[in-house]
Amino acid sequence: MGIRVLVVDDNFVNVRLLEELLKSASYEVATAMNGEAALEKIAQSRPDIVLLDVMMPGMDGYEVCRRIRQDEKTAQLPVIMVTALDKESDREMALAAGANEFLSKPVEDNLLLPAIRRILQKA
Amino acid sequence: MMRLPTHARAKTSLLSRYSETLGELALRRQTELAMLAAKAESDLANRAKSAFLGTMSHELRTPLNAIIGFSDLIQKMKPTNEAATKCADYATYIGDAGRHLLEVISDILDISKIESGTFALSTDLCSIVEIIGDSVPVVAKRIEEKRQILEVRLSPGMPKLRVDPRRIRQILINLLSNASKFTPERGRILLLARANRDGGATIAVVDTGVGMTPEQIAVALTPFGQVQAHLSRTQEGTGLGLPIARGLARQHGGDLYLESEPGAGTSAVLTLPGNGDSKTRKPIPAGGGERRKPRKPSHSSTG
Numbered sequence: 001m002g003i004r005v006l007v008v009d010d011n012f013v014n015v016r017l018l019e020e021l022l023k024s025a026s027y028e029v030a031t032a033m034n035g036e037a038a039l040e041k042i043a044q045s046r047p048d049i050v051l052l053d054v055m056m057p058g059m060d061g062y063e064v065c066r067r068i069r070q071d072e073k074t075a076q077l078p079v080i081m082v083t084a085l086d087k088e089s090d091r092e093m094a095l096a097a098g099a100n101e102f103l104s105k106p107v108e109d110n111l112l113l114p115a116i117r118r119i120l121q122k123a
Numbered sequence: 124m125m126r127l128p129t130h131a132r133a134k135t136s137l138l139s140r141y142s143e144t145l146g147e148l149a150l151r152r153q154t155e156l157a158m159l160a161a162k163a164e165s166d167l168a169n170r171a172k173s174a175f176l177g178t179m180s181h182e183l184r185t186p187l188n189a190i191i192g193f194s195d196l197i198q199k200m201k202p203t204n205e206a207a208t209k210c211a212d213y214a215t216y217i218g219d220a221g222r223h224l225l226e227v228i229s230d231i232l233d234i235s236k237i238e239s240g241t242f243a244l245s246t247d248l249c250s251i252v253e254i255i256g257d258s259v260p261v262v263a264k265r266i267e268e269k270r271q272i273l274e275v276r277l278s279p280g281m282p283k284l285r286v287d288p289r290r291i292r293q294i295l296i297n298l299l300s301n302a303s304k305f306t307p308e309r310g311r312i313l314l315l316a317r318a319n320r321d322g323g324a325t326i327a328v329v330d331t332g333v334g335m336t337p338e339q340i341a342v343a344l345t346p347f348g349q350v351q352a353h354l355s356r357t358q359e360g361t362g363l364g365l366p367i368a369r370g371l372a373r374q375h376g377g378d379l380y381l382e383s384e385p386g387a388g389t390s391a392v393l394t395l396p397g398n399g400d401s402k403t404r405k406p407i408p409a410g411g412g413e414r415r416k417p418r419k420p421s422h423s424s425t426g
Contacts, residue, residue, distance in 0.1 A: 011185060013216045017192040020209075024196070055181065084184035087177055105188035109195065 003120065004028045006047035008038040008064065009082070010056040014105070018051055018082070021109050027116075035059030039067060042074055049116060049123075054083040054094070062097040069098035078119045082107055175346070182227050189220035230363040234346050237370035244287040244374055251324050251395070252281045254288050255316060258295035265300060269308045273299075278317035282324055285398050286375055294368040294379070298328040298391045301364065305332030305389065322397025323377070329390045335383040343381065344369055368393075 005027045007018045012033070019029045030047060032038040034056050042050065050068070054061035061081060068074045079101075081094040086104040094102040100119050103111060193213040200206040236242040259275065266273050295314075302312045313329040335343065346366040365381075372379040376396045383389035 013189045013220060014185070016216065017189060017196075020196055021192070024199070084181040084188065085177070086180055086184065105184045106191045107188060109192075 002026060002028045003049070004030065004045070004047045005116070006030045006032060006038065006041055006045075006050045008032045008035070008050060008056075008061070009053040010034055011053070014053070018107070021107070021112065025109075025113050035061070035064040038064055042068065042077065047077075049078040049080065049120060051080050051082050051112075052099070054081060054085055054090070062093055065094070065097040065099050076123065078123050080112075080115060080119065082112070179231055182231075183224065186220035186224040186227070190217050190224070193217050230367060233367045234363050234370065237367065237374065238346070242370070242374055244290060246285050246287050248283050248285050248398075249288045249291075250281070250283050251286075251291075251316065251326070252277055254286075254291050255295065255314065255326070257288075258292045258299065259314075261292075261296050262299040262303060266303050266312065269303060269306070269310075271303060271306055271308070271310050271312055273312045273314065275314045276316070278315075280318045281316060282318050282322055282397065284324060284395055286395060287371075290371045290374070291395075294371050294393055295326065295328070297364045297368045298393070301391065302328050302330035302332070302389075306330045307332065319394070319397065323395045325395075326393045327390050328393075329388060331388045334385045334387045335381065335389055336385055340381045340383060365391075 005022050007015055007022070007029060008031075009015045009018070010033055015031050015033065019031060022029045030041060030045060032041050035058055038050070038052070041047070052061045052064060061083065065079050065081070068077055068079060079099045081099045081102045082105065083090065083094075083102075084105040091102045101115050103115060193216050197210055197213055200210065233242075255275065255277070259273070263273075299312070299314070306312055310331045312331070314326070315329065316324060316326045319325055343362075343365050346363055365379075369379040372393055372395070377394045379391065379393050381389055381391050
């Protein structure tokens with residue numbers, strides 16, 4: 001079975017983009033359009049890594065990340081924040097919430113794919 | 124015996140030196156306090172500016188992400204039949220993102236000009252009825268898609284006003300598309316227009332949506348309010364539509380306010396002054412200020 005990535009983003013086009021990028025690199029992709037749906041999918045299908053947007057309706061990405069870390073079953077699940085926020089303080093917030101990595105949009109595939117490989121190797 | 128005066132003189136000169144130093148210190152402290160106050164003020168302005176810049180950056184990066192990402196994907200494709208189908212999809216995403224980006228940029232330009240007071244209207248004597256007639260078709264498709272019913276009621280004697288027709292259209296399109304967005308499928312939307320005693324006009328767009336709390340109204344009228352309030356958001360878009368619409372209304376010497384209760388739908392009311400006082404009127408400055416207690420449009424009882 002391949003490596004399974006969960007993409008969480010409220011913007012349909014962004015989800016499609018990450019999905020295509022990841023599939024072209026032979027990952028299996030599942031998607032969720034908001035924080036609640038993401039936590040449900042994580043509990044059900046146990047992805048290997050999560051790509052998480054920050055600004056979403058309802059629960060924001062930081063909160064999703066904190067909840068992933070609080071649950072001992074998912075505390076070790078690798079999380080990469082992929083967001084159009086780009087300030088240093090945004091990065092600090094993401095790392096404080098427990099993210100392994102923080103990438104700003106526009107997403108460069110030559111940054112994203114190595115980041116995924118690096119984090120999965122460590123995990 | 125002689126030592127005492129000398130001693131006293133020394134003390135006096137010491138005291139006067141202390142007093143001088145004290146005076147200097149007090150002056151310096153005063154200057155420091157003034158500088159601190161000025162700094163606090165400029166910090167606040169900077170924070171507002173950096174919140175604005177941060178949000179702007181986010182709103183620009185989101186569509187750019189799609190444009191750059193999908194173009195990259197297309198470039199790396201091998202020419203197969205499957206790729207051709209995918210390409211067409213990707214081109215649609217790129218086109219939509221580009222158009223969205225254009226909207227974001229013109230919204231940002233509008234709000235910047237409004238807030239800096241450098242907005243220039245290009246006015247002409249225009250029929251308000253005609254402007255309404257030009258605005259409705261722009262949102263008709265959206266309203267049809269949600270199978271909503273738009274009813275337009277114009278009172279007789281609607282005036283011609285000295286306005287910037289493009290900008291009044293922009294306000295009405297914004298109000299109508301908001302009304303459609305927040306009204307459920309098959310719901311009803313009402314556009315009411317009447318002439319005012321001062322020769323001006325009042326146009327109300329009444330929806331049958333979920334309604335708004337006073338806090339939500341305040342947020343909706345604040346530039347980037349929906350983003351500043353928290354990082355999660357309830358609706359797509361820059362959240363600049365209503366602040367721009369109100370800015371444009373005030374630029375005309377009129378105003379825009381929202382009247383609503385949760386569960387009771389929302390009325391957006393645009394008032395435009397008559398031509399008589401057009402030379403002396405001053406636009407109400409953008410931002411700040413409580414909305415004034417609205418008078419209900421006389422025929423809104425049916426809405």
